[in-house]
Amino acid sequence: MALLEVHRLxxxxxxxxxxxxxxxTVAERELLGVIGPNGSGKSTLFHIIGGVLRPSSGTVAxxxxxxxxxxxxxxxxxxxxxxxxxxxxxxxxxCLENVLVGAAFGSxxxxxxxxxxxHEAIAALETVGLADLAARPAPRLSLGQTRLLELAMALxxxxxxxxxxxxxxxxxxxxxxxxxxLLRGLRGRGVTIVLVDHKLRAIADVASRLLALDRxxxxxxxxxxxxxxxxxxxxxxxxxx
Amino acid sequence: xxxxxxxxxxxxxxxxxxxxxYHRSLLTTGLLLALLxxxxxxxxxxxxxxxxxxxxxxxxAYASALLASRAGLSVWxxxxxxxxxxAAAAIPVGALSLHLRGPYFSLATLAAAExxxxxxxxxxxxxxxxxxxxxxxPLPPQGALVGAGGIGALLLVHTLLARSRWGxxxxxxxxxxxxxxxxxxxxxxxxxxxxxxxAAFAGLSGAAxxxxxxxxxxxxxxxxxxxxxxxxxxxxxxxxxxxxxxLGAGVLYFLDELLLQPRFPAGHQLLYAGAILLVxxxxxxxxxxxxxxxxxxxGAS
Amino acid sequence: xxxxxxxxxxxxxxxxxxxxxxxxxxxFGVARTFNLAHGELVLLGAYAGLWLNASLxxxxxxxxxxxxxALALWAWPAQALLSRxxxxxxxxxxxxxxxxxxxxxxxxxxxxxxxYRFLDWERAEVVxxxxxVSLGAGRLTAAAAGAGLLLVLHLFLQRTRPGxxxxxxxxxxxxxxxxxxxxxxxxxxxLALGGGLAGAAGPLLxxxxxxxxxxxxxxxxxxxxxxxxxxxxxxxxxxxxxxxxGIVESLVVALAGxxxxxxxxxxxxxxLLQGRRTGLxxxxxxx
Ligand SMILES: Nc1ncnc2c1ncn2[C@@H]1O[C@H](COP(=O)(O)OP(=O)(O)O)[C@@H](O)[C@H]1O
Ligand SMILES: [Mg+2]
Numbered sequence: 001m002a003l004l005e006v007h008r009l010x011x012x013x014x015x016x017x018x019x020x021x022x023x024x025t026v027a028e029r030e031l032l033g034v035i036g037p038n039g040s041g042k043s044t045l046f047h048i049i050g051g052v053l054r055p056s057s058g059t060v061a062x063x064x065x066x067x068x069x070x071x072x073x074x075x076x077x078x079x080x081x082x083x084x085x086x087x088x089x090x091x092x093x094x095c096l097e098n099v100l101v102g103a104a105f106g107s108x109x110x111x112x113x114x115x116x117x118x119h120e121a122i123a124a125l126e127t128v129g130l131a132d133l134a135a136r137p138a139p140r141l142s143l144g145q146t147r148l149l150e151l152a153m154a155l156x157x158x159x160x161x162x163x164x165x166x167x168x169x170x171x172x173x174x175x176x177x178x179x180x181x182l183l184r185g186l187r188g189r190g191v192t193i194v195l196v197d198h199k200l201r202a203i204a205d206v207a208s209r210l211l212a213l214d215r216x217x218x219x220x221x222x223x224x225x226x227x228x229x230x231x232x233x234x235x236x237x238x239x240x241x
Numbered sequence: 242x243x244x245x246x247x248x249x250x251x252x253x254x255x256x257x258x259x260x261x262x263y264h265r266s267l268l269t270t271g272l273l274l275a276l277l278x279x280x281x282x283x284x285x286x287x288x289x290x291x292x293x294x295x296x297x298x299x300x301x302a303y304a305s306a307l308l309a310s311r312a313g314l315s316v317w318x319x320x321x322x323x324x325x326x327x328a329a330a331a332i333p334v335g336a337l338s339l340h341l342r343g344p345y346f347s348l349a350t351l352a353a354a355e356x357x358x359x360x361x362x363x364x365x366x367x368x369x370x371x372x373x374x375x376x377x378x379p380l381p382p383q384g385a386l387v388g389a390g391g392i393g394a395l396l397l398v399h400t401l402l403a404r405s406r407w408g409x410x411x412x413x414x415x416x417x418x419x420x421x422x423x424x425x426x427x428x429x430x431x432x433x434x435x436x437x438x439x440a441a442f443a444g445l446s447g448a449a450x451x452x453x454x455x456x457x458x459x460x461x462x463x464x465x466x467x468x469x470x471x472x473x474x475x476x477x478x479x480x481x482x483x484x485x486x487x488l489g490a491g492v493l494y495f496l497d498e499l500l501l502q503p504r505f506p507a508g509h510q511l512l513y514a515g516a517i518l519l520v521x522x523x524x525x526x527x528x529x530x531x532x533x534x535x536x537x538x539x540g541a542s
Numbered sequence: 543x544x545x546x547x548x549x550x551x552x553x554x555x556x557x558x559x560x561x562x563x564x565x566x567x568x569x570f571g572v573a574r575t576f577n578l579a580h581g582e583l584v585l586l587g588a589y590a591g592l593w594l595n596a597s598l599x600x601x602x603x604x605x606x607x608x609x610x611x612a613l614a615l616w617a618w619p620a621q622a623l624l625s626r627x628x629x630x631x632x633x634x635x636x637x638x639x640x641x642x643x644x645x646x647x648x649x650x651x652x653x654x655x656x657x658y659r660f661l662d663w664e665r666a667e668v669v670x671x672x673x674x675v676s677l678g679a680g681r682l683t684a685a686a687a688g689a690g691l692l693l694v695l696h697l698f699l700q701r702t703r704p705g706x707x708x709x710x711x712x713x714x715x716x717x718x719x720x721x722x723x724x725x726x727x728x729x730x731x732x733l734a735l736g737g738g739l740a741g742a743a744g745p746l747l748x749x750x751x752x753x754x755x756x757x758x759x760x761x762x763x764x765x766x767x768x769x770x771x772x773x774x775x776x777x778x779x780x781x782x783x784x785x786x787x788g789i790v791e792s793l794v795v796a797l798a799g800x801x802x803x804x805x806x807x808x809x810x811x812x813x814l815l816q817g818r819r820t821g822l823x824x825x826x827x828x829x
């Protein structure tokens with residue numbers, strides 16, 4: 001059974017159709033890449049799955065349960081973790097406290113006492129390599145470190161499925177490689193990942209399968225090698241690196 | 242936190258001293274205002290600045306007054322009834338406001354408080370309408386302790402929050418609500434629980450106030466002043482620790498009553514206007530901020 | 543007949559409400575804050591009008607013109623205050639205007655006492671009776687002045703260069719700045735218009751109702767409600783919202799009694815706010 005099933009999802013903002021009858025599934029332990037030029041609806045898709053936006057029509061099911069219309073925190077507790085495209089850390093908290101929010105709440109499968117949650121938070125910081133900065137206020141991180149902190153926050157919530165919205169945007173090539181390496185490691189630990197990126201190359205390396213969106217529609221889906229050569233994908237990406 | 246308990250100790254000690262009736266009365270009102278301010282601050286922890294706490298103050302005052310004078314309950318029981326009634330009133334108020342953010346939340350609470358005032362003024366059979374209620378049963382001699390006791394209970398709430406995951410959850414909601422929700426923080430239920438608790442304490446403060454002054458009318462019980470004062474006093478004291486609002490309330494109220502009102506009876510509220518402008522223009526963390534900077538910049542809470 | 547009366551009286555009152563809201567809406571547009579001291583600015587205008595009337599015998603329209611010009615000067619202190627507030631979160635700015643309201647209220651109490659006053663003028667007794675409904679000269683003058691000023695404002699915003707620049711600034715100050723619009727000057731202009739329109743409304747208000755330093759907050763709430771309903775940067779929206787608001791208000795008073803007028807006022811605000819879930823998806827459109 002697929003872990004995530006998206007069925008004919010549409011979303012209109014006033015007159016603008018951001019998503020049009022998008023359907024796809026994600027199997028357990030898979031790493032699916034979602035590609036598409038800016039404005040093709042990738043973030044909107046994540047917002048709907050995460051419960052931030054209501055779809056105009058269509059449904060989302062997670063582990064066999066329909067989750068459309070649920071509150072964002074309920075969806076998180078079912079086991080879907082997210083990182084936002086624009087970093088949104090808690091500016092008044094230290095790195096450790098930021099991650100602690102995820103560890104203390106997060107997935108319903110384990111509600112931890114605060115002391116245990118703190119351990120989990122430290123472990124998540126270690127996973128992303130920020131353990132040294134645990135006591136630093138979050139606004140004092142570089143963009144690359146902030147993206148890693150976002151990842152640690154989501155990881156600490158112990159998700160079965162991670163939705164990552166452009167986790168490499170704005171990073172140096174070395175930092176991009178570090179993030180991709182981290183994702184491979186997570187996959188090895190059994191986390192299912194859906195990764196959004198509008199840069200084809202970064203994503204084709206790590207993803208086993210790709211879904212290509214253009215103007216809110218699925219234009220191609222399949223193994224990375226096929227999708228990156230698909231004529232409509234090439235057309236949509238014409239002029240973009 | 243420690244500062245808060247120290248101020249609580251001061252309040253208890255002050256309540257035990259043999260004051261003249263006039264000063265005892267001032268002390269009682271001051272402590273009740275401090276309690277109202279502290280209750281306002283609890284909700285502010287979740288990033289919601291209420292412009293309408295007079296709603297809960299007023300409902301608590303009316304409920305307790307009616308329970309004691311019409312239903313004949315003892316004042317102590319009526320006070321609890323006032324707190325519960327205020328929490329009950331917070332259910333519709335919260336339903337109409339807690340999904341809003343920032344200025345829109347504040348304005349919704351302001352409007353809700355006014356609607357409640359108008360209801361109180363027009364529901365004549367229950368509230369006596371604009372004439373109000375007079376000759377209410379008095380607060381017992383130990384009544385000054387209601388303010389101090391409420392403050393102590395609120396400090397316990399703060400301690401529980403700090404020791405559990407809910408304290409950090411409120412901070413997370415205040416700073417970045419979407420992200421908090423995405424990490425599993427149930428923002429609506431938590432904010433609702435916080436509002437109900439806050440309203441109960443505000444209601445207790447209003448209830449005790451009603452028996453302290455022994456008369457009520459809608460225009461005073463639901464006065465905009467009881468919405469503005471906790472806001473100003475808390476921001477003036479500083480909202481970064483529970484001590485701030487208590488300090489702000491104490492300093493401003495006694496400054497007003499003891500120094501300004503006797504000398505400038507017409508414009509004494511300029512003090513509050515000045516205090517809020519001072520905080521917003523030059524003292525962003527309030528009195529507690531000064532103390533903290535002096536103390537070497539370490540967190541005191 | 544009460545229906546017709548409510549319709550006509552409500553329309554007249556509503557046009558004045560539109561004027562009451564116009565300054566508030568422009569201020570919101572350029573300063574991105576609801577000015578909770580708006581009602582007090584209107585009252586300052588009213589007291590200026592009362593003084594002009596008592597000492598020079600000025601009628602409401604002259605008084606409105608002078609008070610409007612005087613209150614336009616409020617733009618300078620307002621801009622200075624706004625630029626000094628740290629950190630400048632929306633809520634802190636809103637709280638600042640709340641404090642300003644309290645400050646002005648108490649200053650007026652000190653200067654003018656708490657007495658209720660009314661602007662009396664020779665034609666105040668004249669009554670017009672269209673379709674058997676009686677409308678006093680004060681109400682008609684206020685309505686005509688409101689309609690006139692709203693029309694001028696509308697033409698200014700839609701047809702002139704500075705007006706269009708002001709509207710662009712209201713919509714998105716950053717983008718306006720990138721297009722070469724002098725944003726700071728536009729803000730000053732917006733605040734001056736905001737203060738001026740508030741000031742002009744003052745003497746007219748004093749012909750419609752008794753004024754005292756403490757009657758400001760309901761005026762602010764009317765302006766706030768109409769701004770949320772009618773939108774920013776559009777005078778026609780405010781006029782329409784004002785008239786609808788005025789008519790419903792008259793109906794409420796006619797059917798339920800004057801005690802419920804305020805219930806309608808605050809109830810309408812509470813309901814309108816329900817559509818205002820700001821946060822995530824309104825301001826954050828970056829891809
Ligand atoms: N809250 C919103 N209101 C109106 N339009 C929106 C909103 N969010 C996104 N859009 C529009 O929907 C389209 C898809 O946006 P988005 O999902 O952010 O694209 P992507 O993440 O692929 O760059 C864009 O045209 C964008 O302008
Ligand atoms: Mg995007």
